[in-house]
Amino acid sequence: MPLWLQLLALILATAFGVVFLIRLRSIDDALWQSRLIIYKRLEIYxxxxxxxxxxxxxxxLLGYWKEISPPDLIATKRRLDRAVNINRHLxxxxxxxxxxxFMGVTFRTFTGPGEDAKxxxxxxxxxxxxxxxxxxxxDEAYEWMFDAEDMPTDYQVDEAYMQAMNGLKRSVGLRD
Incomplete structure (x- = not known):
């Protein structure tokens, strides 16, 4: 085989190898970025x-409901609203x-200036x-934290909860 053909084959093989390595590096970078996003989403979950x-x-009134006071629940809603809105775009x-x-069936919001959700x-x-x-x-003051007017049914609460949890699950990359 002539020398020029050997050199051409070597140059082509080297070029192919470089292109292949660059492409592999690009795929690895994309996978690493995806992995980081999934970890972040799992932290959010x-x-x-x-x-x-x-x-x-x-x-x-399921599970550990007896341990959660009305003020604790309002604090939970605030904490959850903050976390969801901060991470909304992820x-x-x-x-x-x-x-x-789900928040709509469990709380009545905008009940008045400076008022907490009910x-x-x-x-x-x-x-x-x-x-x-x-x-x-x-505490008798807890009575004012409730609003039983136009109460959603238990089925509506169950359905809204399941939709929120399933939406969260799919958001973090988990499938059914």
Whole structure:
């Protein structure tokens, strides 16, 4: 084989190798960036999911509802609103809409200037009396934190919670 053909083959092989390595590096960088985004989204999930569940349990009188006082629930809503709005652009629009729907069935917002959101739940329910069965001391002022007018059904609360949790799950990259 002539020398010029050997040199041409060597140059072509080297060029192909360089292009191949550059492409591999580009793919590796994209995978690394995706991995970092997934880790961040999982951190957000770990921050948001427990508070969504806390509100759900309080509203439906399930699980550890007896441990959550009305002021704690309002504080949970504030913390959750802050986390969701800060991270909104890393999560899906589907989740954000489902989150707002869930908040709408569990709280009445914009109740007046400087007023906190009201909890859309009852104090006394067939599953328990918050004044008697709670693990905290009931304060009569807590009554003003509730709004039982136009109460959503338990089914509506369940459905809104499931939609929010499923939207959050899909936002972080997990599939059904």
């Amino acid at each position: 770990d921050q948001i999911a427990p508070d969504l569940n806390r509100i759900y349990c309080f509203r439906r 999560l899906s629009e589907e989740f954000y809409r489902a989150y707002l729907d 909890i859309r739940a009852v104090v006394v329910h067939e599953l328990g009396d918050r004044r008697v069965h709670a693990a905290y001391d009931w």
